[in-house]
Amino acid sequence: MDFSPMTEALASKSFEKIADICDNLMLQAAAEGIAFQGEWPFAVHLLGYIFVNDINSARFLWKSIPLAIKESQPEVVAAWKIGQKLWVRDYAGVHEALRGFDWSQEAQLLVSAFTELYGKRMFELLVSAYSTISIQDTALFLGMNEEDATNYVLQQGWALDPASRMLTVKKLPVVTEQRLDPNKLQRLTEYVFHLEH
Known part of the structure; x- marks a missing residue:
């Protein structure tokens, strides 16, 4: 099987x-009747779904993987x-799972990119969901130790109350899209036309 498109x-x-x-x-292999049990990059395939946040598809792929593969390839597990x-939305557990395995070179590329993406998503979640949050919870969500998490969010403009060990979230400015009312645009056009003539 030619995996060059995936490698590229x-x-x-x-x-x-x-x-x-x-x-x-996988569809091409099935159409050609190719049995790819052992050499199929199941771990990369699963990580590909995880990267695009398609956990349902990852779940179905997992269920279709033969037990022998699951038992013989710890990276797939x-x-x-x-x-x-x-x-199950175990945010801290995601970080542990990302760091808890010595990934192959191919998988490591995906894992590193997903780790960065996931960290950004978690930070955005904190910003949108909280006005104040404990240092401990912030560290769990961001997958960092408490000192690193505190330093990171302080650099993002958050405030720290050392007595309560609570962080005040700096909300991002809300960008509102200005929409032109077609009636106002028509009146403006008529007014400018009237001025010119």
Whole structure:
């Protein structure tokens, strides 16, 4: 089986394409009657779904993986562990699962990119959901120790109350889109036309 499209996507850091590429390769292999049990990149395929936050598809792929593969390839199990933690919204557990395995080179590219993306998502979640939050909870969400989490959010403009060990979240400015009322635009056009003539 030619995995070069997947390899090229990994090399070009087109991680959002990995799941689709693997799906297409799997369909192609099935159409050609190719049995790919042992050499199929199940871990990368799972991580591709996880990267695009398609946990349902990752779950179905996991269920379709033969037991022999699950037992013989610990990286596949480690990839699914991330999916399990996402499924139950165990935010701290996701970080532990990401760090808790010595990933292959291909998988490491995806894991590193997802770790960064997930950290950004968690920070945005904290900003949108909290006005104040404890240092401990912030560290759990961000997958950092308390000192690093505190330093990180303070750099983002948050405030710390050392006595209560609570952080005050700095809300991002809300950007509102200005919409032109077609009636106002028509009146303005008529007014300008009237001035010119």
